[in-house]
Amino acid sequence: MITSDTRDTQACVKEVLQLAAAGCQIVRxxxxxxxxxxxxxxxxxGVRVAGCRVPLVADIHFKPDAAFEAAKWVEKIRVNPGNYADKKKFEVREYSDDQYEEELLRIREKFAPLVRLCKDLGRAMRIGTNHGSLSDRIMNRYGDTPLGMVESALEFARIAREEDYHNFVFxxxxxxxxxxxxxxxLLVARLEAEGADWNYPLHLGVTEAGDGEDGRIKSAIGIGSLLADGIGDTVRVSLTEDAVHEVPVARALVEAIPTGGIANGVRENWNPFEYERRRTEVQEVNGVAFGGLELPRVVTSRRKFEAIAHKLEAMGDYQPELVDDDLDLVALDPRDDEAISEVNRSGVPRLLTVANGLELPVISAFRLLAAKADARHAILLKDTLSPPNGAGTDFLTTLLRAAMNLGSLICDGIGDAVLVQGEDAPGQSLRLSYNILQAAGARIFKTDYVACxxxxxxxxxxxxxxxxxxxxxxxxxxxxxxxxxxIVNGPGEMADADFGYVxxxxxxxxxxxxxxxxKFNIPEGEAVERLQDLIREHGRWIDAPAKVAEVS
Amino acid sequence: MATASELHYCKDLFYYSRRETREVTVGEVKMGGGILSWCNP
Structure with a gap:
């Protein structure tokens, strides 16, 4: 998505052309x-005169008349079901079934004409729900939930289908x-349940992922997990950076999709629609507890630990918590029923992992281990089963793969400790471990930023x-x-934030x-200081410690 | 609505298979069907 002012034709054309040249296939x-x-x-x-055929998408919030105008000029319209026909007031109100139906009729009156126009002009549409901008109507009935997001989109899709319009994605x-x-x-499951002709494509994205390593990790966890499950037809990585930086990340994620797996008759024993951590028993090694409700621990190898042992203090929050050699690990092939049965027969909980060297997709392998092993056994997750032998792998690839594999499993509730093997640099592998745990919501060890x-x-x-x-x-x-x-996504997307700067x-x-x-209308030049004051007023401020050494 | 145990979003959580979707046309670009794109829509 370009960032230039839409009234500035020259700047917009330039940015679209830059994105297309970088490999972007559709521009919003x-x-x-x-x-x-x-x-x-x-x-x-301007874009066409320059010989560029990349399709353009208009992003619409709050203003149906803007959508009607945009449909004349661009190939696709993105509507947000949360605000296309609704103004958000954070109003708490009970809707009777009849009142709810009346609301749907009102939405139909506003949305159906746009559907008809898009159908007549051959335009595509994205019914793009955002967690941060659900309507008050949806919030009151379904809450601030994935179910609310899905229902919000389905209401609009039903209107489109009633008009026999199918050129849309979600x-x-x-x-x-x-x-x-x-x-x-949940959306895919609901579409499957609606019928075979509800097979609309999905556009994937994590909003407000932020920038740098954290933004890439968050995107890889969300987008990568779904791609690894075979879901998704287009991808947008949202970084608080120049838009061209998003393209190589999106491309790398698509290229990293693990194929194959393990054909077996096992059913998962966790609920993929609602997060719940696997109920393992607590164990302790060298005074560090793991499993149960303990924080997922960060493990390193003996070799890496020895390389950084002299500067542990200087590593601040990125210190290793456990060393793999000390763990009495049980490394298994998850296809080996006999070995897993033997572990399940043992009287004490163990720490299990998938053995290195197996040619299996990481996510499938650990899921199978979690499905077969008794829940009391804790699991050490690995980012790869084939650690590099000194050969330098591109760090972006390592980071995205680690975030996709570890993040996906953590979001399934699997994993009591993590070991990053794909990155050879000791400090960098530890930083990656902690950052993945934070982005997946499993640990909070630093400030968390949600930046659009x-x-x-x-x-x-x-x-x-x-x-x-x-x-x-x-x-x-x-x-x-x-x-x-x-303010479009501001207040809503900040649902989980403690403080907001909008x-x-x-x-x-x-x-x-x-x-x-x-606090309103604060001059931009003093707003950061006022934000600090606000944090102090709410008792969340501490003074910064002396700077710790950079880890590498 | 079906309960979680009756819902399925993926054919097999242990073996990759791509969800089959219909093709949607955006100008000259196709989305869905067998196509997977890195883009910015």
Whole structure:
């Protein structure tokens, strides 16, 4: 998605061409009002004159008239069921069945004409639900849940189908990978249940993933998990960076999809639609407890531990907690029923893992182990079963694969400890382990940022601002801060955030505590300091410690 | 609505198979069907 102001034709054309040259196959542009949508004609013409055929998508929120205008000029319209015909007021209200039906009729009156227009003009559509912008109607009936996200989209899909319009896709985005994974899974299950002709494609994305390593990890957990399960037809990685940086990450995720697996008659014994951690028993090694409700532990190899033993203090929060040699690990082939039965017959809980060297997809192998082994046995997850032999692997590939494999399993509730083997550098492999656990919501050891990727609606420089906020608050362990360019996804996407920094008007910032705006129209130049004050007022501030050494 | 145990989102959680979808046309680009794209829609 481009970030230029939609009224600036030249800048938009330039950005679309850059994205297309980087390998992007469809480009989205915001059209916040009819006036903005009118300029899509010029942007489209500029792109085509340059010889670029990449399809353009208009991103619509709140303004049906902008959608009607945009449909004249671009190939696809994205509508958000949460705000296409509704204004969000965070209103608590009980709807009777009749009142709910009346609401659906009202939505139909507004949405069906757009469906007919798209059908007549041969335009495609995305029914794009966002966890952060569910309507009050949906929130009141289904809550802030994956089920609410799915129902929100299905209501719009039924209207499209009543008009015999089928050129549409779905998306179910959220900033929390667990929520996003559950919503897409539930959507697919509901579509399957509706019938074979509900086989609409899915566009995958994690919203507000942030930037740098954390943004890539969050995206890989959400998008990668679903791709590994065979779900997804297009991908967008949302980073708070220049949009061209998103393309190689998306491409690498698609290329990393593990194929094959283990054909067997085993059924999973966990609920893939609702997170619940596998109920293992607590064990202890060298004074460190794992399993049960203990935090998933970070394990390293003896070789790596010895390489960093002299600088453990300087590694701050990235220290290893356990060494693999000390663990009395039981490494198994999950296809070996006899070996697993023997472990299951033993009287004491053990720490199990999948043996290295097996040519099996990591996710399938650990899922099978979790399905066959008694729940009391804890499991050590690995990012790869084939550790590199000194040969340098590209770090982005290692990071994405580790996040996809470990994150997917953690979101299934599997895993009591993690061991990153794919990265050879000791410090870097530990940092990756902790960052994956934090992005999957399994541990919180540093400040968590939910930052939107920016678009033409953004009211300040998101990259610079996010960086300034990081510098000011990066030491606040366990505090979650949302940085949002505008109010479209702002208050909603901040559902899980403790504090929010949201563009309210050009040069003006609103600050939030949870979902509630508490400070308004603060000049941008002083907003970061005021955010720090707000954190202090709420007792979440601590002074920054002396800087620890960088780990590598 | 069906209960969780009756719902299925994936043919086999232990063996990769791609969900089959219909093809949707976006300008000259096809989505779905057998195509998987890295894009920015």
């Amino acid at each position: 542009i915001t059209a916040q009002t009819k006036k903005y949508a009118e300029n899509l004609e010029n942007i489209r013409d 998306s179910m985005k959220a900033s929390n990978p667990k929520v996003m994974i559950e919503a897409y899974r 990727p920016s678009c033409g609606r953004t009211l300040f420089n998101l990259q610079e601002t996010t960086q300034r906020i990081r510098e000011a608050t990066g030491h606040l362990k366990g505090v979650r801060i949302a940085v949002m360019g505008c 563009g309210g008007a050009p040069g003006k910032i609103n600050l939030y505590v949870g979902k509630k705006a508490v």
